Amino acid sequence: MSDMNALHEDYESMSDEAFRGLLREWIETHYPAHLRNPRRRLGLEESRAWYRLLGERGWLAPGWPTRHGGMGLSAAKQLIYMEEWERHGCARLPDSGLTMLGPLLIRFGSEAQKAFYLPRILAGEHFWCQGYSEPNAGSDLASLRTEAVDCGDHWRVNGQKIWTTMAGHSNWIFMLVRTDRQARPQAGISFLLVPLASPGVEVRPILNLDLHDEFSEVFFTDVRVPKENLVGEVNQGWSMAKALLGFERIFLGSPKQSTHALERLERLARLGGIEHQEAYRQRHAALRLRLDAHRALYERFAEALRQGQALGPEVSMLKINQSELFQAICELALEVAGEDAALLDPLAEDAALYPAGLFIQSLPTTIYGGSNEIQRNILARQVLGLPG
Amino acid sequence: MNEPMHDVDLAERRERVTMLRDSAAALVPADGDLRRVRAWRFAGNGLDAQAWALVCEMGWPGLRLAEEQGGSGLGLCEYVALLEELGKGLAPEPLNEVACLVSLLPAEWREPVLRGERLVLPGHGAGLVADHQGRLLGQAKVSLGKAAHGWLLMNEDSAWLVDAQGLEGQALATQDGGHVLALALNGVPAQRLASSPEQLRRVRDEAALGVAAYLLGCMQGAFARTLDYLKVRKQFGREIGSFQALQHRMVDLHIQIELSRALVEETAACLDRSVAPGEAQRRIYATRVQAGDAALRVCREAIQLHGAIGYTDEADIGLFLRRVLVAASAWGTQGGYRQGYARLIAEEAFNG
Numbered sequence: 177m178s179d180m181n182a183l184h185e186d187y188e189s190m191s192d193e194a195f196r197g198l199l200r201e202w203i204e205t206h207y208p209a210h211l212r213n214p215r216r217r218l219g220l221e222e223s224r225a226w227y228r229l230l231g232e233r234g235w236l237a238p239g240w241p242t243r244h245g246g247m248g249l250s251a252a253k254q255l256i257y258m259e260e261w262e263r264h265g266c267a268r269l270p271d272s273g274l275t276m277l278g279p280l281l282i283r284f285g286s287e288a289q290k291a292f293y294l295p296r297i298l299a300g301e302h303f304w305c306q307g308y309s310e311p312n313a314g315s316d317l318a319s320l321r322t323e324a325v326d327c328g329d330h331w332r333v334n335g336q337k338i339w340t341t342m343a344g345h346s347n348w349i350f351m352l353v354r355t356d357r358q359a360r361p362q363a364g365i366s367f368l369l370v371p372l373a374s375p376g377v378e379v380r381p382i383l384n385l386d387l388h389d390e391f392s393e394v395f396f397t398d399v400r401v402p403k404e405n406l407v408g409e410v411n412q413g414w415s416m417a418k419a420l421l422g423f424e425r426i427f428l429g430s431p432k433q434s435t436h437a438l439e440r441l442e443r444l445a446r447l448g449g450i451e452h453q454e455a456y457r458q459r460h461a462a463l464r465l466r467l468d469a470h471r472a473l474y475e476r477f478a479e480a481l482r483q484g485q486a487l488g489p490e491v492s493m494l495k496i497n498q499s500e501l502f503q504a505i506c507e508l509a510l511e512v513a514g515e516d517a518a519l520l521d522p523l524a525e526d527a528a529l530y531p532a533g534l535f536i537q538s539l540p541t542t543i544y545g546g547s548n549e550i551q552r553n554i555l556a557r558q559v560l561g562l563p564g
Numbered sequence: 565m566n567e568p569m570h571d572v573d574l575a576e577r578r579e580r581v582t583m584l585r586d587s588a589a590a591l592v593p594a595d596g597d598l599r600r601v602r603a604w605r606f607a608g609n610g611l612d613a614q615a616w617a618l619v620c621e622m623g624w625p626g627l628r629l630a631e632e633q634g635g636s637g638l639g640l641c642e643y644v645a646l647l648e649e650l651g652k653g654l655a656p657e658p659l660n661e662v663a664c665l666v667s668l669l670p671a672e673w674r675e676p677v678l679r680g681e682r683l684v685l686p687g688h689g690a691g692l693v694a695d696h697q698g699r700l701l702g703q704a705k706v707s708l709g710k711a712a713h714g715w716l717l718m719n720e721d722s723a724w725l726v727d728a729q730g731l732e733g734q735a736l737a738t739q740d741g742g743h744v745l746a747l748a749l750n751g752v753p754a755q756r757l758a759s760s761p762e763q764l765r766r767v768r769d770e771a772a773l774g775v776a777a778y779l780l781g782c783m784q785g786a787f788a789r790t791l792d793y794l795k796v797r798k799q800f801g802r803e804i805g806s807f808q809a810l811q812h813r814m815v816d817l818h819i820q821i822e823l824s825r826a827l828v829e830e831t832a833a834c835l836d837r838s839v840a841p842g843e844a845q846r847r848i849y850a851t852r853v854q855a856g857d858a859a860l861r862v863c864r865e866a867i868q869l870h871g872a873i874g875y876t877d878e879a880d881i882g883l884f885l886r887r888v889l890v891a892a893s894a895w896g897t898q899g900g901y902r903q904g905y906a907r908l909i910a911e912e913a914f915n916g
Contacts, residue, residue, distance in 0.1 A: 319799075521737060
């Protein structure tokens, strides 16, 4: 089994540069050229071969411990890993199992759960989606109402989830469910693992503004879920889910989207022959400066991670600044594109340029992962200590 | 083109504007229903024939045209009011295109166009040139061009009429569900129109003001829906519109809309009184830039204020953004007008 070789590689004893070089060379050799900088998030079938290849190399799960089949990387090396993938324009994998559920199971799951689920994620057998949001529980997630009732030998689940990313490309869902209606909202929530093939589960795709069925509604009607599919203690789901959010926010605060968009902006300006125009140069320079500043801010948080420090609520500022900068760059790109900004498809002259699509895809970044309004509330209350 | 308006009783004129606004309800449902606009998207040749027949029945394409040419000779104040109403309901009909070019058409085209029997749409060309036999060479793009019987193709100082019959272009789909027809002309028979460069410039400028008015409508439509939503959507046990952070954002958008309205109406009134060409153009460019910036901002923020539902195709709010992306690049681009405005004020300063 080729994984065995991977397990013997001791990444932590490598210098950062050697590790970076190892990744870079392998990515450049193996990454399918046609999947570089895809126009949209890839579906399961498009990314399956690449997922398998990474699995065989033992490189799917940089943050998991080696005994669970991960690379066992420190936070610092994980950042390098992320940077190299971004640098090459690699598509995001169907990665909820790897980045969300896996770490949660490793920390809170039973031995039986770890032994059952983790290898199946790495084998590309289970693809997971996250069922948190509900129609009336978005920013106010703690008010969720999908309910799991204890029926002795199983849970009976009824309710509805929404904005379930990649549900149509997954076969399992990890979800937050209400298991105690009497407790205060955060205290009555549990964490449940449900096969999407269970009788009573219905997935309805939602077309997004980019006309892509990236997310779905998922309906649960008297769904029977085995007792052992609950992770951790009953009514402890909220604190478990929250424990994972810090990493998500530094991930969403990475300068990658803005860097990518700025490069597209520059290409558009060259295509339109306006890159030397004073008006353009001024506006471009202002955005470039904002990106330089953002990178510096990001580096401070990354350095804290490298030092093994936990990320506090102040990491929310990264997500706010990144997403709003990303949108500002996309907005200038729209103007630079001129009448091509009206088009529904990438430009004939350069298929990597799709100004309206880039702009539209920038819009949800201030909504998902905790909207920027919620992030500002977190900063105001938890960092600045303002009254709530 | 139009009679000077200062001798017309102001009250009578206001009444006419109100009537025109009301009449727009024939095309734009007063309750904000956008089902017709949805059905139009990505379907057919880009023209809702029934709606267009109604537009012509109402005499809108001839609104700006002198009465002796078969129009109603109304001013820009009336015209922008109508376009604003159509923008509120995202009417995809190419009224601003046809109403602006119809004065350039020879009678044998103008009359059937006004009656709605034929459709001529304008196109803007790169390197358009006629050979010695009067045949047209170069490239042009015509919004909704597949729906037209003829194309009126323009460069800076000339305009040609081309019969669309037998000619094909490449239709490029646009974000709003329509298309732009890209034409490669290699010696196509064309009728050169007897229009002066000043006449063409005025057509383009007035069309730009029309775009600004339409965008003013779009932003109001998006804003009104968002305002309603903030009053009903509840999180944390309250209407989200009760949160001060969101209230302030809405107030800022409201100010942008009112700035746009002030410019659109002031510019229309100035032009109806007739001002020097340079000043007219400067006012129009300022209006167009303000409306373009504000429309994009309002529509972008409207999606944010709707939250995740705003990022779905089934929520109507996204239709406003997608329409604005297209409307704001008709008759010149945002960047073009921004630079044009900078150039005009520099010239004014230079000329003292």
